[in-house]
Amino acid sequence: MDITTEQLSAGMQYQLQIYFAGTQNVKPQLPVSFEELEQKASEVMKPEAFAYIAGSAGSEITTYNNKEAFNHWQIIPRMMGDVSQRSIVIELFGMQLPTPVLLAPVGVLSIAHPEAEVAVARAAKNLRVPQIVSTVSSKTIEEIGSVHGDHPHWFQLYWGRNNDFTRSIINRAEKAGYTAIVVTLDTRLFAWRERDIKNAYLPFLYNEGLANYFTDPVFLAEVGDPARNKMETMMHFANCFSNPSSTWNDLAVIRECTKLPVIVKGIQHANDAKKSIDHGADGIIVSNHGGRQLDGAIGAIDTLAGICDEVSDKTTILFDSGIRRGADVFKAMALGAKAVLVGRPYAYGLALAGEQGVKEVIANLLADVDLTMGLAGCNSWKDVTRDKLHHRN
Numbered sequence: 213m214d215i216t217t218e219q220l221s222a223g224m225q226y227q228l229q230i231y232f233a234g235t236q237n238v239k240p241q242l243p244v245s246f247e248e249l250e251q252k253a254s255e256v257m258k259p260e261a262f263a264y265i266a267g268s269a270g271s272e273i274t275t276y277n278n279k280e281a282f283n284h285w286q287i288i289p290r291m292m293g294d295v296s297q298r299s300i301v302i303e304l305f306g307m308q309l310p311t312p313v314l315l316a317p318v319g320v321l322s323i324a325h326p327e328a329e330v331a332v333a334r335a336a337k338n339l340r341v342p343q344i345v346s347t348v349s350s351k352t353i354e355e356i357g358s359v360h361g362d363h364p365h366w367f368q369l370y371w372g373r374n375n376d377f378t379r380s381i382i383n384r385a386e387k388a389g390y391t392a393i394v395v396t397l398d399t400r401l402f403a404w405r406e407r408d409i410k411n412a413y414l415p416f417l418y419n420e421g422l423a424n425y426f427t428d429p430v431f432l433a434e435v436g437d438p439a440r441n442k443m444e445t446m447m448h449f450a451n452c453f454s455n456p457s458s459t460w461n462d463l464a465v466i467r468e469c470t471k472l473p474v475i476v477k478g479i480q481h482a483n484d485a486k487k488s489i490d491h492g493a494d495g496i497i498v499s500n501h502g503g504r505q506l507d508g509a510i511g512a513i514d515t516l517a518g519i520c521d522e523v524s525d526k527t528t529i530l531f532d533s534g535i536r537r538g539a540d541v542f543k544a545m546a547l548g549a550k551a552v553l554v555g556r557p558y559a560y561g562l563a564l565a566g567e568q569g570v571k572e573v574i575a576n577l578l579a580d581v582d583l584t585m586g587l588a589g590c591n592s593w594k595d596v597t598r599d600k601l602h603h604r605n
């Protein structure tokens with residue numbers, strides 16, 4: 213049933229559509245709340261795969277802090293403005309996008325669903341939401357890129373010691389139509405993740421997430437047949453994956469390989485944001501990797517305001533880590549983000565119902581974003597300003 217009666221708000225139309233679709237069994241009924249979605253995913257996934265996705269570093273307090281920190285910021289709604297003509301469109305790197313949401317790079321998605329990033333790409337294209345594809349994707353960047361065609365898709369680089377591999381994979385991403393390079397800085401050391409240690413589970417030891425390495429001419433020229441000597445292959449992977457000795461000056465290597473916008477991911481301090489700009493980055497993603505890297509860290513949203521105060525006039529700032537609902541998106545945008553990324557929610561949608569599951573999870577979030585904007589008394593992101601928030605000490 214398609215309800216388009218003009219008198220109904222978009223939110224009401226959406227709710228009615230979901231209600232009628234649900235009663236007619238038209239689409240899978242995934243839980244609407246993140247907490248129930250996560251619970252349901254835990255019931256259907258292989259335990260070690262679920263633990264990998266849900267888990268975080270150490271005591272997992274950073275992930276707790278990510279969630280809790282959103283409560284430090286409270287929305288102050290305004291009444292009786294005309295909010296019937298709302299728009300959640302944004303402009304990002306010269307591109308008009310219908311919503312402020314992007315799909316965060318999440319590697320090894322075949323542990324959630326056999327169609328992995330390809331199913332995510334179909335859902336993203338359908339929703340007109342950009343996908344950021346990880347270096348450790350389960351499908352090749354070419355296969356995923358071909359689903360997108362002209363629809364925006366960005367490539368996330370894991371940047372190791374092997375500059376020839378870095379140049380090769382960026383070159384492949386450019387050829388496959390990716391329009392920005394996201395360089396993740398917070399994973400130069402792979403974190404202490406207790407659930408995975410307990411399960412003795414690291415996906416790449418089972419060849420999950422190595423599709424791009426095993427199809428890369430530089431990697432293959434160095435390794436030969438990846439199946440020949442597993443230990444040697446893993447050492448080459450580790451060398452291409454990370455480099456804990458790299459410093460800001462090394463960003464020049466990436467800056468020199470591409471004319472695409474370079475966006476650094478994992479910034480938590482204003483001085484690091486400034487360094488990124490000084491070393492040629494076109495944008496930053498304020499993020500703590502969803503709490504998966506440093507245990508005991510500050511909730512990511514609590515670092516956003518200070519970073520925006522220092523550099524929002526000099527660069528484009530995106531945010532992730534803990535976005536679950538419309539109010540979270542509103543708060544990040546009010547603090548100064550130009551867009552947000554979502555990670556685990558769509559991975560659970562994928563695990564539960566493939567492409568359709570990703571679509572449903574993100575469509576729900578977007579409906580919630582639109583309603584939150586209207587209920588707060590705003591018509592567009594220009595109205596979503598710091599003074600709409602109260603900071604609770």
Ligand SMILES: Cc1cc2nc3c(=O)[nH]c(=O)nc-3n(C[C@H](O)[C@H](O)[C@H](O)COP(=O)(O)O)c2cc1C
Pocket residue numbers: 264265266316317318319320346347348368396477499500501502503504532533534535553554555556557559
């Ligand atoms: C299973 C999993 C795999 C991830 N893989 C990557 C990755 O390959 N590259 C990357 O930059 N970030 C990766 N991330 C981090 C996300 O991009 C993002 O920062 C994080 O999930 C955001 O937090 P959220 O899950 O609370 O939304 C991964 C996150 C998860 C949960």
Ligand SMILES: O=C(O)C(=O)c1ccccc1
Pocket residue numbers: 319320348399415416421501504
């Ligand atoms: O698990 C992660 O957070 C992540 O970024 C990653 C890194 C290497 C392989 C798979 C995922």
